[in-house]
Amino acid sequence: MTQTSNRTQATRALIALRERILSGVLGPGTRLLEVPLAETLAISRTPLREAMGRLVEEGLLERARGGGFVVRSFGPQDVIDAIELRGVLEGTAARLAAERGVAAEPLAMLEQLTAQLDGCFGNSPGELDFERYSELNAQFHDRLSRLAGSEVIRREIERVTRLPFASPSAFLADGANASAFRHSLHVAQDQHHALVAAIRGREGARAEALAREHARLARRNLDYVLAEDRSLLSRLPGLALMIG
Amino acid sequence: MTQTSNRTQATRALIALRERILSGVLGPGTRLLEVPLAETLAISRTPLREAMGRLVEEGLLERARGGGFVVRSFGPQDVIDAIELRGVLEGTAARLAAERGVAAEPLAMLEQLTAQLDGCFGNSPGELDFERYSELNAQFHDRLSRLAGSEVIRREIERVTRLPFASPSAFLADGANASAFRHSLHVAQDQHHALVAAIRGREGARAEALAREHARLARRNLDYVLAEDRSLLSRLPGLALMIG
């Protein structure tokens, strides 16, 4: 195939649309007209509508009154709330894991990940394997979401996390290699350690509180971007969805 | 129109399918074959697929590997987790409302609802306007979900609540007028009062804890049904989705 090729047209349309929305080509509030869009993507309206339906599931589009789809817009408060919500949900996963107990293997896996994350920091203060940290951090949070063994919880975390600005990797994007964020990584990694210890020690309340506070690091980073360096807005994933 | 008539075929299909799933006509794990289903509903496959897509959003269907849709199944643990999740989310709404403060009017509305709920209980122990309680309780929880003024939170609560067994009205269905549940209503109503007081007093942690414990009343009722009176399973909404 000439275009981004997964197996179905609907999937290709989904990927293409998602990319256009997250990059800001299709800005918040934009109404998506089916005929021209289908023409642009060189597919028919049927798989296009299918893709738009899935983007509603993802929270990137809304159904407009009287039919049709509109790119969803988020104010700064929505972004803050979504981050808080991630903290609440990850906190719940952590608390339930602690309360209900976790099998040895997944817990060991989480500990291994934290050890590997330690390895991303070098000896000198500025030394850091940023890309590797980003990847391992994503894995850590994915594991955490499964740790309680609850598909309901995992699913809900995945859902919130699909909003890119609420994702644990939101401020770990390539372009955002800012020193302000780098500093916060040491704190974040300490929280990773404490979180795992709390779960191992069956300290549910502590685990929950730690996961929440961990997410609030993202909020701090957001506050920094909004107040100090708005140029970063365009370099961070999904903040194109934000208005105001 | 001869069938359940909202304006579009897709909407009619959505309603018809939802009804069949919740009532158990289409049981958990059933694969939905498009051609026969479309024939049954007397519509074409296009709006049918649209409706099925929306039921995936609602969490009542899953997309099967290799295409197609399957009725989602929930084990008892999933139901328990969904109830816990509702408690967590309502708790977050309550906490944020308390922390951020609420305008006078919506808070007064909530207090009015609790007063009206009081009115559902008569003087003698057994006296109760069950139907009215059920309606007002639904309103109370709806108001609560909006109280933090966060659309992100409201939306997530609505989403979890769409799973009928996780809804605040789950054990207030017509057929479930059991004395065991009636007793819990006095406790529930006391929690309503305390919750509103906590929010008014800006006691975030207390409000959150109360909302969580409030949801756990539903869990207790579920435990009762599972352990003591499984005949109620068929009379409670959406428990047809549950297997095992």
Add this chain to the structure above:
DNA sequence: ACGCTCCACAATGTATACAAAGCCGTGATC
């Protein structure tokens, strides 16, 4: 000049025919 109604167009909603892909059974070969 303001407002209401009706018409026309544009956009979405629906049906149907066709394409492709996945699955299952059968047969052949090792």
Add this chain to the structure above:
DNA sequence: GATCACGGCTTTGTATACATTGTGGAGCGT
């Protein structure tokens, strides 16, 4: 006897033509 490959069938995926609905504008009436 088991496994792999092939072929047909079932089921989903896609395109397109047609129906319907909502919207905006123009023209007429007050």
